[in-house]
Amino acid sequence: MSLDAGVLGRVTAELMEHLEDQYSADETAHITEVMVVVAVRTDQPPRPPEEGEDPETWSFIHLRGSESAWHRQLGLLHAGILGIEDR
Numbered sequence: 001m002s003l004d005a006g007v008l009g010r011v012t013a014e015l016m017e018h019l020e021d022q023y024s025a026d027e028t029a030h031i032t033e034v035m036v037v038v039a040v041r042t043d044q045p046p047r048p049p050e051e052g053e054d055p056e057t058w059s060f061i062h063l064r065g066s067e068s069a070w071h072r073q074l075g076l077l078h079a080g081i082l083g084i085e086d087r
Contacts, residue, residue, distance in 0.1 A: 008038065035065040035076045 023029035032033040040057045049058075 001008065003040070008036070033065065033067045033072070033076055035067075035073060035080065037077075037080075039060045 020030075039059045039061050043056055045058050046060075063073070063077075065076065067073055067076065
């Protein structure tokens with residue numbers, strides 16, 4: 001398996017730089033929750049394709065969050081979606 005962890009590291013570094021620029025003067029600001037969403041594309045799916053599925057175009061989404069409560073993770077994900085719309 002050859003996953004490029006550099007992509008995740010680069011995006012994380014860019015986000016931290018943005019946060020530092022945005023909140024550097026605010027001593028009360030602190031990170032309260034984090035969610036990482038990663039899409040992995042593979043030509044070797046982990047299960048046989050179902051009827052109508054093309055395994056050559058499969059992507060798998062993986063989530064990890066700092067908050068263990070699923071409803072808080074869902075809220076964080078929803079807030080992220082709303083933030084994408086505001087870009």
